[in-house]
Amino acid sequence: MTDERRTDYGPPHYERFLPPIIKENYGKWKYHEVLKPGVMVHVSESGAHLYSVRAASSRLLSIEKIRAYCDLADKYCGGYLRFTSRHNVEFLLSDAKNIDPLIADLKKLGHPVGGLQNSISAIVHTQGWIHCHSAATDASGVVKAVMDDLLEYFTEMKLPGKLRIALACCLNMCGAVHCSDIAILGIHRRPPRVDHENLHKMCEIPNVSASCPTAAIRPAMVGGKQSVEVLEERCMFCANCFTVCPSMPLADPLNDGVSIWVGGKVSNARHEPMFSKLAIPFLPNNPPRWPEVTEAIRNLVELWAKNARKYERMGEWIERIGWPKFFRMSGIEFRKEHIDDFKHAGLTFKRSTHLTF
Amino acid sequence: MTDERRTDYGPPHYERFLPPIIKENYGKWKYHEVLKPGVMVHVSESGAHLYSVRAASSRLLSIEKIRAYCDLADKYCGGYLRFTSRHNVEFLLSDAKNIDPLIADLKKLGHPVGGLQNSISAIVHTQGWIHCHSAATDASGVVKAVMDDLLEYFTEMKLPGKLRIALACCLNMCGAVHCSDIAILGIHRRPPRVDHENLHKMCEIPNVSASCPTAAIRPAMVGGKQSVEVLEERCMFCANCFTVCPSMPLADPLNDGVSIWVGGKVSNARHEPMFSKLAIPFLPNNPPRWPEVTEAIRNLVELWAKNARKYERMGEWIERIGWPKFFRMSGIEFRKEHIDDFKHAGLTFKRSTHLTF
Amino acid sequence: MAESLPKTPMLDELEKGGWPSFVKEIKLAAKKSPMAVDLLGLLERSYKEKIGHWKHGGIVGVMGYGGGVIGRYNDLPEVYPNISHFHTIRVNQPAGWFYKSDALRSICDIWEKRGSSLTNMHGSTGDIILLGTRTEQLEPIFAELSKVDFDLGGSGSDVRTPSCCCGMARCEWACYDTMRTCYDFTMKFQDELHRPAFPYKFKFKFSGCPNDCVASIARADMSIIGTWRDSIQMDKAAVTEYAKNGMDIQSEVVDNCPAKCMDWDGKELHIENSYCRRCMHCINVMPKALRPGKDRGATILLGSKAPIVEGALLSSVLIPFIKMEPPYKELTDIIDRIWELWCEEGKNRERVGEFIQRVGLGNFLEAIEVDPVPEMVAHPRENPYVFYEEYFEAGDEGSEEEEK
Amino acid sequence: MAESLPKTPMLDELEKGGWPSFVKEIKLAAKKSPMAVDLLGLLERSYKEKIGHWKHGGIVGVMGYGGGVIGRYNDLPEVYPNISHFHTIRVNQPAGWFYKSDALRSICDIWEKRGSSLTNMHGSTGDIILLGTRTEQLEPIFAELSKVDFDLGGSGSDVRTPSCCCGMARCEWACYDTMRTCYDFTMKFQDELHRPAFPYKFKFKFSGCPNDCVASIARADMSIIGTWRDSIQMDKAAVTEYAKNGMDIQSEVVDNCPAKCMDWDGKELHIENSYCRRCMHCINVMPKALRPGKDRGATILLGSKAPIVEGALLSSVLIPFIKMEPPYKELTDIIDRIWELWCEEGKNRERVGEFIQRVGLGNFLEAIEVDPVPEMVAHPRENPYVFYEEYFEAGDEGSEEEEK
């Protein structure tokens, strides 16, 4: 490292990227209204009106597309735009007249406008087969298939409340699916196949053993080499061993797939935040369109949409009606897999007679 | 055992003890009404009216008192009476005219009538210093002191809902205080003092070590004798070792005392059953009248009575207002002791921003 | 007849006040019983010293029975010789704690002659507790109890004395016959009740409806709680009557419904029964207007207990709904399978609720041959750690599952 | 310029449909980037084989930094040589993900020259993800990013790139300045962000109000969530207006209040603010009528994370209310003490939330010198297993406590 080398300067200051209307009204917003799908106005104490137009984005973007966004921003709003915490793109307009032309241009570009209020916004997701070594399913492909199917719920606001979908391609849950209305989670179902040949070169055996939460891994000599063996009946496929040691791969075309989770939420609105819970233990990886997954999700969305009360998130609805009723209404088979058997399992047993029949 | 010896014949059949009006209307009761404190009528499909008069009982009864009850039953209701699941005594009358004379006689005998509906019924409790080797406090004495103080709430029905108090004299919780609106729990606070002299004669050392949930006990040679030592900082005074081995007494006049718990319930009415939670970690044993305990309980009862909504049990009320508010309103100091640090502790942390200020 | 009473200034304090006094009871007994006299002295001493004076009991009992007696000795036998032994006898109460005076008197007579004259009516589990006698009295007491048809209750690692709410005898809400079932179960399991052979105790409690007046869900290894499957029975006229008499049906009833399945438009009450959780609240508040449905039975739950040592448990659902009719074969078969499994695989002093948590509810169900249903859980798992027991092998072509 | 595209019949399917297509994006990039071309081929193969083709990454990075780059290699480098290396670079996004087109273009230009032309806008943690480049490009990329003032984000066991909601920039509910705080914290912790020295990762997320639009409570080791201490600001006329326009205030607002602290008599809305839980629902539903109070700040929570391996956690309250004003000294002092403790006593790969559970919240608080308050718990303990650290010794006469 030379002395002159510039490090630790951090990101550019955000003020450089704020349009004048925001700088002027920073912290002075009074209220907002959703004008139509994907379009809202924020009104300031000063009377200023800021129009935001939200468009769907695939998150995986080429620089060509980013440049196209920039062109639109230059054309309609002084070059200012932003991305949301769910990876949509938003254009920040001071002039209401620009809204419709912008929307038209976005549509031309293939980016529908929507995702506000009682709609399904973009799916928070991860790398999948595009980039990660851990993936039990693809990310972008599943997301594309699901959102193609649910598009109407992005472009219209006809749901009882917000519905947030997330996807993570393995149990590391980079997509933070653990608190989503509907979560898609890639899972392995075959214990690691130990690469006895290379393990001793790549990994520290004590670390590998220690990495297993269920103590399924123990040191062993195999074919004259120091390695480990896996007590397969103890494995619950967390892949923590693989994270620690490349010689313990779990990925397997026949057994990998997807599980579906429901009822999580993040916001504190009404109900406290909740974790997602297992709905469908396993669906196959069926590229390119994962039809079993898209169908399962559409069914869940529509069941909720039809039965939930206004503002009631998926988890709030299920909590009101009870899980037995959810299983009966959804037609999902309840199995041993649904019953928790991890650390705090006992706390998930039904310890009352509050039952519906 | 001789052949003729009669065993396994079980309790007498209950039908022998049912008054005719009950036999005739068994399973045919239509509704009931509370006529006044301690008196209710059950009306049958047949039109029959059964009057029940409930009187307080000290549970610890001499045969003289039982005989006195019998006399009253003979006088007013054909000799029929029963006890309740909270150890009150109930007289079962077919003739409404007998109600008031019976009540008068009961009062003379020192047994107030009440405990129905929105009142405080008798305290479920245990043996204490009367009979048990495990006790960290007395049972009957504390109960007497508390109920003397709360008598008005037994004889009148002026509370928002039912309030159930229970007492257990040690963590074994024979009084099942774990689900009471208010619970009084005897606790030790000094680790077992090992009787090294006798331990090897009385107890199996491996059993003693294994009995400790926190692994605080390990085998040791003391004064040339096989015994155990206790890692005092690991002891949380559960007394499981003492249950298994008499040479590990925990009782200690300076450190034993009482803790107060709130917010448990058993019934499924409205809210599902709930465990009691720690309110006051420690109050001293101060016989004969445990004034600190009676005062603390009166304060809790009155705080709840003043602030809860109709039908709202203690725990339902606190759940609505939140624990921080409960601590602020009650003036009870919140301490490290209140924070769970046992197996599922993490699930008791506040994992939302639902806070009051 | 009895000795003069010891000085008990502290206990005397507890003769005052409006609540019935246990001290008065001991003094009543002490008129005739030297044991009660010594108990007064010992208790006063405990009050002064703030410590108990009882030692661990040894194993005492009656012939042929392993349970029913709790041995007890004091640690100052020279000072309190009359209670050097002070064992309690657990006598199995009649179902619902109903008595006729003659039966009670017969117990009093035995206890006057052979014990301390002191009792608990009743113990926390439900037994008649005969409080304090000597070892040599145990056999005679049992013989005399037997003559008046009272048998002993449970203690130790056995079936504990079952208990039940008064149910159909006096309550309009009983969804099954608690007293009969309690009696039948007690009789069926006499052997298990008297001869400890389990890893630990096993308690049954029977409540007729979800109000659970015997605290079954909190205090029984098997909780049998009445419920119904169809709709709440409603008398519309009676609802109107309640409203007319000043009940605020919206705030008192509807707003308290945990299922939010009620609706009151000021005139008619509507219950969306398919969402009703059978909590009892609305029925409790309007007993003249609402009643449990007609298709009645019970929910069976397993596993509640006090905290030692894994933490307290409430019972959890095993069978959401079952008809409770003799001979209860479906249920008793399941009980047999549970006991068999627990006796084989349970650890010493491991209650069935703890056992289930240790082996996993799913595995437990498999072993006792009960299908998992969503009613058993408050919610499905939140963690993704599923133990799949099978996986596809390469040559399978995805068509068949193979055992590993 | 780029090679001809491989046949990708499966991926081509995903060009259809109304949602923006990532396949189109890769193809857009593939017009110029051979890396994108190979990625198409590799991904099509994964779709056919139903398995990924990436290997564990080695340690790659830029000089002086320990984090910011995720190494990645494919397992068929002969077949897909252009992506034999395919490292991602995490670039620290500007707070709130606001951009001006020139800045974005400058990044595109660098990435066109030196990478795959593919990005994620943004990664799940919040970074700009530059998706795929070769080891030898890392230094040049960093140099060029530096020229346009973009620095790297976090990876490995360090502070991860903080993120925040748009807060005061565009939202009327922001209770503190999320973007400023996010920027200030990012700058203050540059060293911790770039040089992994912790037991594991540590994430900050800043949300302006309890709606928590960056999922802070679920995805950050420290969650800073705006709130207020005083009363909700109400514009009564605007409430009336909502009612007039057809909002059913009882069912939409009042009945959904989790604190049950609202009352609507058909004319006036009353909020019993001392019971309000700051859930935001009523404000969300009536933004013109209701607003957070004026005494604003934040609740600080600790410990959320994904499930590996002890189970997922949500953050829990550490400081119920704190004013969020520079230099945030009280808070950063606490952070210092937390890191010091965690670095000393945390196990390898133990997140702070897991660490707290292991050592106990009470002990943790003692060590970081924060007093316990009831806001930290959902409820006090249910089990009676309290570790009292002191007891009275005989000669004390109860007057003094002694250390054991």
Ligand code: SRM
């Ligand atoms: C732009 C964005 C923040 C950002 O800095 O990027 C944002 C912006 C707004 N959020 Fe949000 N939220 C954003 C992500 C979130 C998230 C995080 C997430 O989804 O991962 C949550 C928590 C989700 C959850 O609970 O699982 C979130 C929960 C809310 C809520 C609570 C909704 C509820 O009933 O649970 C509101 C209130 C409302 O909509 O009534 C809200 C309200 C709003 C408002 C109305 C705030 C305002 O006045 O500006 C904004 C427009 C709302 C809308 O989308 O309908 N925002 N909002 C994020 C847009 C993501 C997207 O592209 O869809």
Ligand code: SRM
């Ligand atoms: C006699 C007894 C059953 C027995 O077989 O012994 C009994 C009898 C009745 N109970 Fe009970 N309950 C009895 C113990 C219980 C218990 C168990 C306990 O306290 O340990 C509970 C659970 C308590 C808890 O949740 O912690 C219990 C929870 C109820 C409830 C639910 C109250 C609630 O809102 O949570 C009702 C309904 C009501 O009162 O509206 C109820 C209602 C009734 C009714 C009205 C039923 C009826 O129609 O006959 C009876 C008179 C009520 C009263 O006392 O106000 N009974 N009841 C028990 C009397 C005990 C006593 O002496 O006080």
Ligand code: SRM
């Ligand atoms: C007499 C009674 C208390 C009373 O005054 O009513 C009682 C008394 C004792 N119980 Fe109990 N238990 C009594 C009901 C209970 C209950 C309540 C219930 O059954 O509804 C419980 C809580 C529910 C449960 O079963 O978990 C209870 C939970 C315990 C425990 C803890 C068991 C556990 O698994 O956590 C012990 C400890 C043990 O078994 O070693 C225990 C142990 C004891 C022992 C035998 C003491 C010992 O460590 O060996 C006590 C003998 C006292 C004595 O000398 O008289 N007793 N015990 C109750 C039995 C009376 C009866 O038969 O009617």
Ligand code: SRM
């Ligand atoms: C790129 C990204 C996914 C994405 O497509 O957006 C990502 C990708 C990886 N994450 Fe992640 N995580 C990413 C956000 C998250 C999040 C979400 C968040 O930060 O809000 C989580 C859940 C929240 C949390 O921190 O718990 C997350 C939880 C994990 C975990 C589990 C950590 C745990 O304590 O449970 C791992 C495993 C590990 O650290 O070894 C992990 C590990 C990984 C690794 C480094 C794989 C590994 O095992 O070494 C992935 C590299 C993928 C690749 O090759 O590109 N990633 N990871 C996200 C970072 C982008 C960015 O910087 O903006």
Ligand code: SF4
């Ligand atoms: S969720 Fe798993 S597979 Fe997907 S990006 Fe994260 S670590 Fe990789």
Ligand code: SF4
């Ligand atoms: S996948 Fe998880 S459970 Fe299975 S062997 Fe690896 S670390 Fe253990």
Ligand code: SF4
């Ligand atoms: S609670 Fe403890 S001290 Fe009291 S009777 Fe039961 S075992 Fe004995």
Ligand code: SF4
């Ligand atoms: S009292 Fe409990 S924690 Fe203490 S040594 Fe005995 S068994 Fe262990």
Ligand code: SF4
């Ligand atoms: S449990 Fe139900 S049936 Fe039994 S007495 Fe109580 S209210 Fe009546």
Ligand code: SF4
């Ligand atoms: S029984 Fe309970 S859940 Fe059912 S309608 Fe009545 S109040 Fe609602």
Ligand code: SF4
């Ligand atoms: S978290 Fe609150 S302040 Fe931030 S954008 Fe969302 S609603 Fe606005």
Ligand code: SF4
């Ligand atoms: S913010 Fe939430 S808790 Fe507070 S008054 Fe509004 S709805 Fe009720």
